[in-house]
Amino acid sequence: MLVRIVKLSINPENTDSFLANFEANKISIRAFEGCNFLELYRDQNNTDLFFTYSHWKLEKDLDNYRNSELFNGIWAKTKKMFNGKPEAWSVDKLARLD
Incomplete structure (x- = not known):
C-alpha cells in the first residue's frame, strides 16, 4: 500500500471554490481503481492550508489516477487557486495504532 499526502495552499478568496470542487469529485476519486481511502484536512490555524491523504493499493494505481481525465479536470481547476x-x-505506512 502507498500513502499519498498532498499539501495545498489556497488563496483565501478561493477556499470555497476549492472545497466545492473537492466535494463534487471526492466520490469519483475514492471510486478510482486502486484508491482505498481518501480524506481532506484543513489546518486549524491557517485555514487556507489543506492536505489530502489517500491510500493506494499500488503505485501504478496512483500513476493511473494522476494520468486520468478525472485528475486532469480536477487539477485544471485547482491549480488556479494556489x-x-x-x-x-x-x-x-510503518505503524498504526487505533
Whole structure:
C-alpha cells in the first residue's frame, strides 16, 4: 500500500471554490481503481492550508489516477487557486495504532 499526502495552499478568496470542487469529485476519486481511502484536512490555524491523504493499493494505481481525465479536470481547476507551490509525498505506512 502507498500513502499519498498532498499539501495545498489556497488563496483565501478561493477556499470555497476549492472545497466545492473537492466535494463534487471526492466520490469519483475514492471510486478510482486502486484508491482505498481518501480524506481532506484543513489546518486549524491557517485555514487556507489543506492536505489530502489517500491510500493506494499500488503505485501504478496512483500513476493511473494522476494520468486520468478525472485528475486532469480536477487539477485544471485547482491549480488556479494556489497561493503557494503544492507539495506531495508518497510514503509507506510503518505503524498504526487505533
